Amino acid sequence: MKFQVFVIAIWVFSLSFASVSARFFPINITGIPPWILHNTTKTAAWDAFARFAGCRPGETRDGLSMLKKYFNYFGYLPNSPSNFTEDFDDELEKALRTYQQNFNLNVTGELDDQTLQQIVRPRCGNADIINGTTSMNSGRSSSFHTTERFHTTAHYSFFPGTPRWPSNRRDLTYGFFPANELTNEIKAIFTSAFQKWSAVIPLTFTQTDSYFLADIKIGFYSGDHGDGEPFDGILGTLAHAFSPTNGRLHFDGEENWVVSDDVTRASLPTAVDLESVAVHEIGHLLGLGHSSVEDAIMYPSISSGTRKVELANDDIEGIQLLYGNNPEFNGTTNSNSRERDTSGGVPHHLGSRWGLGLVLAVGFGSLFL
Ligand SMILES: [Zn+2]
Ligand SMILES: [Zn+2]
Numbered sequence: 001m002k003f004q005v006f007v008i009a010i011w012v013f014s015l016s017f018a019s020v021s022a023r024f025f026p027i028n029i030t031g032i033p034p035w036i037l038h039n040t041t042k043t044a045a046w047d048a049f050a051r052f053a054g055c056r057p058g059e060t061r062d063g064l065s066m067l068k069k070y071f072n073y074f075g076y077l078p079n080s081p082s083n084f085t086e087d088f089d090d091e092l093e094k095a096l097r098t099y100q101q102n103f104n105l106n107v108t109g110e111l112d113d114q115t116l117q118q119i120v121r122p123r124c125g126n127a128d129i130i131n132g133t134t135s136m137n138s139g140r141s142s143s144f145h146t147t148e149r150f151h152t153t154a155h156y157s158f159f160p161g162t163p164r165w166p167s168n169r170r171d172l173t174y175g176f177f178p179a180n181e182l183t184n185e186i187k188a189i190f191t192s193a194f195q196k197w198s199a200v201i202p203l204t205f206t207q208t209d210s211y212f213l214a215d216i217k218i219g220f221y222s223g224d225h226g227d228g229e230p231f232d233g234i235l236g237t238l239a240h241a242f243s244p245t246n247g248r249l250h251f252d253g254e255e256n257w258v259v260s261d262d263v264t265r266a267s268l269p270t271a272v273d274l275e276s277v278a279v280h281e282i283g284h285l286l287g288l289g290h291s292s293v294e295d296a297i298m299y300p301s302i303s304s305g306t307r308k309v310e311l312a313n314d315d316i317e318g319i320q321l322l323y324g325n326n327p328e329f330n331g332t333t334n335s336n337s338r339e340r341d342t343s344g345g346v347p348h349h350l351g352s353r354w355g356l357g358l359v360l361a362v363g364f365g366s367l368f369l
Contacts, residue, residue, distance in 0.1 A: 044270070045236025046070065046120040055111040057093045060086050070119070071095045075129030102128055102136035102292055122272075124280070124300040125229060125237040128290060133160070136292040156298060156318025157289035159243040164287045164322045165215075169245070171204045175211035177219030186259050186274070190218065193278035196297075196309060197286060200316050200331065201323040215245070216285060220253035235270055235304075239277050241284040249281050263307050273307045283315065287322050291315070 048063060049070070055061055065084040068091075071077045072084070076095035093109040100107045103118050111119075128136055136155065165172065174190065176182050187207065194205035208214050224230035231237055231252035239251040251257070255272045263273040283298050291298040296314040311319075316331065 044120075044122075044234065045232045049120050050116060052111045053113060053116055055088055057088050057090070057109060059088045061088070062086055064088060064092070067119075068092060068095075071099065073125070073127065074099075074123075075127035098129070098138045101138040104137065104292060104294065118301075121301045122235050122238055122304065124290065125240050126284065126290065126300070128300065136290055155291040155293045155296070156314050156321075157291065158287055158318070158322070159289060162287065162322070163244040165203070165244050169215065170202060170323075171206065172215040173206050173208040173210075173213070174216035174218060175208050175214030177217065178211055180220050180253075182220075189259055189275045190278055193275050193282055193309070196279050196311055197282055197319060198326070200311065200326050200329045201286075201319050202326050203286075203323060214247070216247040216249060218249045218251075220251045222253045225250065238272060239281050241281040243284065244287045247285060249278075249285055251277070251281075264305050266305055269304060271305055273302075273309075276302055276306065276308045279309050279311075283319070286319060288315070288318050291318070 049067055052061060052064070052067060055064070064086045068077055068084040071092070072079060076099055077084075077091060096111070096115065097107050097109045099105075099119075100109075100115055105115055105118060106112070108115070129139070133139060136157070174194070176187060176190075191207065198204055205216070211217060222231055223233075227248070227250070229237075229240055229250075231250075231254065233252070233254045235255070237252055238255055239249070241249040251274075256266075256268050256270050257274040258266055258271045259274050263271055263276075280297050280302075288298050290300045291314050293299060293312065293314045296312040297308065297310075298315055298318070302308050
């Protein structure tokens with residue numbers, strides 16, 4: 001009998017951070033204790049932004065300062081969140097235009113419906129722009145915008161300085177935060193997620209019970225958990241990971257994580273496929289930034305109820321540039337993408353917020369990785 005399992009997080013505050021004890025329930029919502037169900041009706045983090053539909057430069061609206069904080073968080077506005085006004089000013093318009101460019105939207109500088117729908121989608125909390133450097137469309141050379149080929153091919157990116165795991169650390173271990181008490185079923189999700197990457201590069205990933213000695217440390221947490229990037233509850237940010245060789249990979253324990261079976265059949269609109277998120281996060285752990293290619297694993301968002309675990313050519317090209325090919329990998333990368341390397345396209349570098357690789361957010365039934 002098929003069934004899905006949700007990892008439901010419980011807040012367990014200890015010392016300076018909040019850890020989470022993951023719990024599992026059948027997908028059948030009637031099997032979930034009532035005290036858990038409040039999660040299904042909570043307002044998603046960015047739902048309130050929907051009221052800005054049609055808002056244009058020059059207007060003043062209550063709450064626009066929150067939208068500015070959103071853009072600040074993801075790198076589109078200067079780092080002065082305490083001074084944000086409720087005015088749709090030039091800076092916000094500029095931020096919007098850059099955002100629209102990065103997400104392949106019509107560049108209108110306005111809060112049109114298409115843009116708002118994208119804004120409220122859950123997304124990776126990792127900033128798209130760090131210190132003025134973006135990893136996505138808007139950071140490409142001018143030739144990118146005039147050459148259609150560029151628009152459809154490689155968009156992968158790296159962190160500043162292109163950090164990667166060194167050549168003497170190609171057999172990495174990963175461990176799970178003991179307090180989460182994850183089941184083998186959940187741990188198996190990560191085995192599968194790591195294999196997506198090890199299939200194309202000469203790295204191996206092995207689970208270890210020695211969490212504190214593991215190269216990669218995986219945990220589920222709620223709210224503020226001590227790294228300056230608090231999670232925001234149901235939907236909103238989903239997870240984040242750090243650039244090499246930090247190795248920390250954190251998931252928002254308050255999400256309704258689907259661990260097995262088909263997420264598209266989940267009865268909860270906020271169901272998030274754990275493996276899809278894990279594959280994206282591992283990309284950050286290995287050194288990849290975000291991509292503007294929507295089919296790529298490293299695209300910042302994924303709709304809820306969606307499963308996306310297969311690497312795209314864009315992901316493969318990026319990761320192989322860092323580590324080389326797995327000799328056993330039989331796949332090929334398309335020739336169009338390769339053209340970029342000979343046409344002036346330089347692999348782009350993604351900045352990170354304190355080395356933070358990524359945060360996933362959920363909202364309005366969509367997830368950003
Ligand atoms: Zn964290
Ligand atoms: Zn990400």
